[in-house]
Amino acid sequence: MGRSAFALVLTLALAVCVSPVERKCLLSGSWRSDTDCRMVVSTLEKDNRLSGFYLPGPAAGDSELLTSPLEGSQQDTQLVPQPIFYFTVNWRLRDSAAARTTVFLGQCYIDTNGEETLHALWLLREVADSPDKDWKATRIGTSIFTR
Numbered sequence: 058m059g060r061s062a063f064a065l066v067l068t069l070a071l072a073v074c075v076s077p078v079e080r081k082c083l084l085s086g087s088w089r090s091d092t093d094c095r096m097v098v099s100t101l102e103k104d105n106r107l108s109g110f111y112l113p114g115p116a117a118g119d120s121e122l123l124t125s126p127l128e129g130s131q132q133d134t135q136l137v138p139q140p141i142f143y144f145t146v147n148w149r150l151r152d153s154a155a156a157r158t159t160v161f162l163g164q165c166y167i168d169t170n171g172e173e174t175l176h177a178l179w180l181l182r183e184v185a186d187s188p189d190k191d192w193k194a195t196r197i198g199t200s201i202f203t204r
Contacts, residue, residue, distance in 0.1 A: 081134035082165035082173050084142055088202040090114065096127065096202060106130050111146045123149040131165070139166050142175070156184045161200070175202035 085101040093114030100108045107129050113122040129144025141164050148157040163177030177200045185194035 079138045080167055080171055081138045082140060082167050083134060084131050084140075084165060084175070086204065088175060088204060090200045090202050092200065094200075098127075101131075105133055105140075107142075107144065121151045121155070123151065125149045129161075139164060142177075158182050163200075173204060175200075177202070 083101060084098045084107055086098060088096045088098070090096070095112040095114065096109065097111075098107050098109040100106075107127075109127050110124050111127045112124050125146050125148045127144045127146045129142060131142035132140035134140055141162075143160065143162045146159045146161070148159070150157065159179050159181045161177040161179045163175055166174050166176065168174070179198055179200060181196045181198075183194050185191045
């Protein structure tokens with residue numbers, strides 16, 4: 058094999074071995090959950106704080122829920138390309154006497170096709186009228202969000 062052919066084979070081998078620039082998962086933008094809720098992260102600050110709003114979907118089954126603000130944070134994507142995140146939704150309700158807050162905790166994943174998904178565990182807390190009713194004031198579940 059000649060020098061130029063060897064150089065070509067070596068170049069191709071190196072191109073295959075060197076991984077492309079790793080894509081970083083950023084939470085900014087619009088997301089839809091597996092229950093058809095919509096989340097929009099409109100601000101992602103340099104310190105990785107985020108804010109936006111959350112719209113409940115029909116699966117929420119609660120016409121009292123309005124578009125609600127969310128705030129949270131994600132890990133620095135300079136350190137980890139698939140960051141852990143959290144955000145809190147303080148629900149706005151038609152009946153302002155009621156109160157609900159949901160905390161989401163999860164991780165952003167990038168699959169082999171470059172598609173991002175958010176896998177999250179959530180805790181929903183409602184106001185309890187007394188300590189005797191505290192047991193039914195918190196619910197737990199999971200959500201998967203896609204672009």
